[in-house]
Amino acid sequence: MSNINWKGVDLNLLLTFDALMVQRSVSRAAEQMHLGQSAMSYNLNRLRKLLKDPLFERQGHIMVPTRRAEDLAPRIQAVLTAIRDDILQPASFVPGEYCGRIQIGLNDYTELVFGPVLFDALMQQAPGCQIVFRAADDSNYQQLFEQGEIDLAIGTYPELPEGLVRQQLYREKHVCLFDNSMLQVDQPISLEDYLATPQAMVSPTGELASPVDKRLSNLGYERHMVLGSSRFITLRHLLIGRRLLCVMAEMMGRTEFFAHKLTICPPPVEVPDFDIEMILKKRDCNHPRMQWLSNQVQQVIKQHIASIFAKSGKSSEQNVSQAGLPQPG
Known part of the structure; x- marks a missing residue:
């Protein structure tokens, strides 16, 4: 690896090669890449020096690939396809195809109230996953995040360290x-x-x-x-x-x-309300799986609270947060 001239490696050179393989013409390849013909010729010369091969030789009006170029063509095409489809395209998450772990930090209260409904909803959406509920509270949640043992946590967290963000789920009485x-x-x-x-x-x-x-x-x-x-x-x-x-x-x-x-x-003496929150790593907020999981947690908890109050004949509007997803920044 140390013997390779990485400074000379340029993605545009791979695009140049691919365009020449398709067009077999410097002028048409330049037009495909929206470059001037001189810029295309310059890129071809750089390629030849980098790969130590002529790559394309002119025969009349056609640029004919060398054997080295023919050998490289499918590999370069595979690299460009991977960059286009796997790196540059927006990532996506398909719950039904997910077979990994979902790890949620819960304290005794939130696990007893929301554990069953969270399990049902997540298994319905991602039947191939494994769900782990970890005991998490103000004394150990930071360590669980640092060790990668939880994706998010639900509970009450008065102060958050840098790197974590919070989303209020509801106000508890x-x-x-x-x-x-x-x-x-x-x-x-x-x-x-x-x-x-x-x-x-x-x-x-x-x-x-x-x-x-x-x-x-x-x-x-x-x-x-x-x-x-x-x-x-x-x-x-x-x-x-x-x-x-x-x-x-x-x-x-x-x-x-x-x-x-x-x-x-109700108690006959005033007791302060408190927030139940969802917290997760700031750097993970835009990850497709975390966005899906965060949305699921919010929806499930909101619906479950509404169901609990419906059975008691009481409105849940004052408890449930209407805020959106936590955002990094």
């Missing part, structure tokens, strides 16, 4: 969830009943306090926190048949998994 056959309280639950009821919370770190407690403390109140669990599934089983209340994300509370046998109502 909070609800109280409890078994009212045990509590037997009026709805929506009053602040008095709320404070008197033992409470549980999702706590991956074991911390038994949240912004709710700070808000209550500012008002001079304190709730009765008795349980922290890292798993939503555990809380669902604990809430049924017990005097226990949990404040959790509304989408989680309204899934059939939780809503069955449990009562949902």
Whole structure:
């Protein structure tokens, strides 16, 4: 490779060769390439020096290829075809032909709420693919991206490092969830009943306090926190048949998994909303597969939220983001 004069290699020279093979005339080849005849002759001389062969010899009004030129013709044609079709043409992605992996980072909440519908939609579009849901949260998502273990992530990410972009999917609210056959309280639950009821919370770190407690403390109140669990599934089983209340994300509370046998109502104290976002690498935003995957995630989540609210008789318009795809730049 080091002995090749790469500085002398020019794509235009391959086009010159191809035009001469087709036209067998310097003037007609120049016309095909929209060049002057002198420029075409100059390119031919460069080719001859580069390949160390006359390549074309004039016989009357025809440029006849040498054996070396005839040997090179199909190879040069293959190179030009590859450049035209595989490099210069806009890339495309056909989901039905894709047999690779789709790797999505999800936390416990987003996997439980959206994992099944994402699986169904992606398998319908790309039945030959393999889908991997990776546990991803604010503590490890950067490493997963750096190691190429996820294509995108869905969750809550307050600060993003350079190189990642975000797209808001929807605005999440909070609800109280409890078994009212045990509590037997009026709805929506009053602040008095709320404070008197033992409470549980999702706590991956074991911390038994949240912004709710700070808000209550500012008002001079304190709730009765008795349980922290890292798993939503555990809380669902604990809430049924017990005097226990949990404040959790509304989408989680309204899934059939939780809503069955449990009562949902607004909390009596203000709880800050938060965004559920999709994040991906900025440099991958324009890749056809990533554009398809991003669109699928947005559509599936939007439709699933609408379905959840339709079953509850509530509008989803205030939750679902109407923004477009994340854009690099």
